[in-house]
Amino acid sequence: MKPGVSSERAIVLAPTGRDASVAAALIREAGYYANPCADLAGLMHEIESGAGLAVIAEEAIKTADLRRLVNWLNDQPSWSDFPIVLLTRQGGGPERNPDAVRLGQILGNVTFIERPFHPTTLASIVGSAVRARRRQYQARAILDDLTESEGLLQTAMNAGHLGALELHLPDFELEASDTCKSYFGRRGSDPFTYQDLLEAVHPNDRARRLAIVQDTIETGRDYRIEYRVIWPDGSQHWVDVRARAVRQPDGGTKSLVGVCSDITARKTAEIEREALLAQLAAERAALAELTATLEQRVEQRTTDLMLEVAARERAQEQLRQAQKMEAIGQLTGGVAHDFNNLLMAVMGNLDLLRKRMPKDPRLHRLVEGALQGAERGASLTQRLLAFARQQDLRAVPVDLGALVRGMSDLLERSLGPRVALRLDIPEGLPAACVDTNQLELAILNLAINARDAMPDGGVIEIKLAFWKARNDPSVRPGNYLKLSVVDSGTGMAPDVLKRAIEPFFSSKPVGKGTGLGLSMAHGLAVQLGGALQLASTLGKGTTATLVLPVATSAPELESSAPAPQKMKRSAVILFVDDDPLIAMSTTEMLEDLGHRVIGANSGLRALEILRSDQPIDLMMTDHMMPGMSGIELVAASLRVRPQLPVLLATGYAELPEGSQVDLPRLAKPYHQDQLRERLDQLLGGAAEQNADAAGARSLSG
Structure with missing residues (x-):
């Protein structure tokens, strides 16, 4: 294996000013490797020697001859999709910069960053690109070792959410894994023949797919295609299929072996983006044509180019925030898991030490203090797991009205005498599917946050309402209950509201809060299949709403079954x-x-x-x-x-x-x-x- 074949270096090309050195320094501070280069030829030399990604200033390649770079990108093996981060000027994002769109289409796997940018933005994007490049290297190794270990391949396929398939020739007999079948809308136990696959392909994509299959069989070139499939339920999805020809001793094609993945989310986003850009171009053309004679209509129409742009920008901001929270959640879950292991060793040894040490009150106090610290650490990891949506839940049908009423005494004691508690609970509400203990903790956290937002006292109202979701992007369509905690306190500024559910973020003074209350409630709601909705106005109060799915069965009755008898024996x-x-x-x-x-x-x-x-x-x-x-x-x-x-x-x-x-x-x-x-x-x-x-x-x- 030649040197640099698995490099994770970031190659930086930004010839103007200190952009290259600043970007390289920020990347190194984030814990990654970075090499600046002086020109496009130097960039290509570094990439061809092995690199994880390239960070390129738009002006460095805007008018350059990119054929060598494009040819290198087009000649990548099937496992590789080299990531490029393109630094655009302020106001030069892809929505307003045709050159940036053109470069994105030419270079392929491109992420745009508008300058000036926050250092954490660059570090986050570079980190994501490095992790993606690592997965590509892993996929390459898996493909190289395909014939050596079928079990190893299956593990890698599961990790990468890849389905396996093999098409035996000349009879076109298809073997497909359960994951592969799922990408065509089938269950693992369902039969899935090559004819089933052909019928699932979208009619408009069949000819193109057939031509590529035939080319691979005749020439032995790699099979690589993205096309639409129609599931049995009528829904449309996208798959990415890549395969290689397995040759017979006489040189003929024995079979095609490959993998498939579901790329519906990515293709949907691309199609929506292209549609929005096309719509914007069409509207601009119509606006220019009518300017001379319909000034009033043009002006109204302009007011409308602007509302749509603002809506798109809001949608993109929501998407970026969701991706950010997902990345933080994955990192948080991993940290909590490792921390749990450390706490396990600490608590286990302290338990044994407490039982075996001499009856010295001071020693017992010290051990008890250590155990209490470990318990607080365990509580912290549970909140982190709640935010990461990895906590162990027992979701059962629950009467939320009875649950809230049953908590009223606890809430009133927790809120204190200066805060009045009001309940607005309609009769006849259906049961919700929740974990009772975790939901009670979330309600208590929201109520305490509301209390802390009213230093001079006030009223906290807890309301329940039925809600039918149809076009809300935060939840799937269906029936839900909304549990809202409303206060009339200090409220949150827009920048604080935007970060409110991030773990460890708190607007309270140091030592007054962990910053995990809202993030735990958010993680719990999402893991249950719902959402946490926050609305706040500075100086007027905050409404925190847990959106919880309606249960499909009646609430469980209290069980009076006796506890299992303990076994007093050695095993x-x-x-x-x-x-x-x-x-x-x-x-x-x-x-x-x-x-x-x-x-x-x-x-x-x-x-x-x-x-x-x-x-x-x-x-x-x-x-x-x-x-x-x-x-x-x-x-x-x-x-x-x-x-x-x-x-x-x-x-x-x-x-x-x-x-x-x-x-x-x-x-x-x-x-x-x-x-x-x-x-x-x-x-x-x-x-x-x-x-x-x-x-x-x-x-x-």
């Missing part, structure tokens, strides 16, 4: 975790509970133990492990020991598609008491099953 437990700190602390806790522990630091090692004659009563495993995840290990273990109870311990709530949603789980970080309770439930259930099985065998004998 042999196979414990699987790749983190040595967690493995050490959890093993100590298990042994302290009287169990015998067999440790394994990977899923493969655990399978070796399961295949042996070693007696095992229960397996406890982490989920996020290299090589083989906990879910994959559970699936493999069921084939070896179908009756073995399994406990999944993880800091993530989000599990891959197709996993067992009813798998017993223990959320990290956990205390020894929580571990004991969960093990007692599982071991007790296993004992009852074994007893039932033994009784059945004796009766049959």
Whole structure:
């Protein structure tokens, strides 16, 4: 492999002034590599030597000969889509700059930044481009190793949301993965033949697709095409299909092997953008034609070129904000997961230390203080996971009116004597599908925020209303309940309102708030399938509205089933975790509970133990492990020991598609008491099953 083949460098071409050095410095400060170059020839030399992306000032290539660069971009292999960040002048965005649009169309994968820009904007876009380039390198490696490991390929395909397909010639027999079928609107269990695929292709795209297929079969050139497909439900989608010809010994084409991905979102955005640009051009032409004779109509029409432009700008700003929050959410979820692991080791060891240390009050106070700090850290990670939409939820039908009324005493105590609480709850509202505990916490957070916004006291009103969503971009069409917390406090300025749901952003004085209340409520609402809507006017108050989906069934009744009987016995437990700190602390806790522990630091090692004659009563495993995840290990273990109870311990709530949603789980970080309770439930259930099985065998004998 030649040097630079997986480079992540940002190549900067901005020959005017200090733009190149400033941009390179900002990129390096963000933790990425950056090399400035003097001219287009230098840029090409750097790119051809290996690069992650290019940052180019518009004026540097506006009138330059771009054939060498365009040829290089067009000759990229199928895995590569080299990212380019184009720096335009102020007011020179693609909506108002035909040259920028032309460059974007020529260069392909282009992101525009208007100058002047905030350093974090450049760092964020460069970070996204580097991560995208990394994924391209990963895809290249996957394609190179395709024939070596089908299992490795499938893992990579799942990670990249790619579907696999193979077209056997000359009979045109099609094999398609479940993911591939889903991109054509089929389920994994549905049959999907080549004729089904042909019929799914949009009529206007069939001839073009057929020509490219024929060219690949005859010449062996790579098959690469984007086309529309019609799903069985009549909806239209876009797919990107890439394949290569597999040759027979005689040189003929044996089959076409490739991947497909759903690009509906991207193509829809491109089509909408082109339509908007075309509409704008048409309106300008009509406006110019009527100027001489219809000045009044032209003036009205101009008032209308401007309203539409403003609406587009607002829509683009909303899209940028949504993308920003999604990126922050992904980062936040990862940090919370890693922090959970650290807290797991701390809390586990503190639990054991508290039980075994001498009866020294000072030592006990110190340990209790450390445990309280760890608990606060755990609470923080739960709020972060809520914002990242990765918390473990139990969404059930709930009567929101009864829930709010039941909270009224708690709310009044929390709000204090200077704030009056009013409830506006109509009768006959349907149930909402929510997690009761998390929703109560969100309502309490919103009420406390409202209280803090009224330092001189006032009234907080909590209202419930039915709402039918039709064309709201924040939620899917359907029936919802709106739970609004309304105050008449200080309100928020537009710039504060814009950032209100960002994690750790707070307008309160230092030490008066974590900045996670609104972000947690936002994450909870979105994870439940709803939204958080904020409306505020400076000096007039704020309305925070949780939009929650209506349940499809009636609220659950309180269950009076007795708790499972605890098992007071020693068990042999196979414990699987790749983190040595967690493995050490959890093993100590298990042994302290009287169990015998067999440790394994990977899923493969655990399978070796399961295949042996070693007696095992229960397996406890982490989920996020290299090589083989906990879910994959559970699936493999069921084939070896179908009756073995399994406990999944993880800091993530989000599990891959197709996993067992009813798998017993223990959320990290956990205390020894929580571990004991969960093990007692599982071991007790296993004992009852074994007893039932033994009784059945004796009766049959």
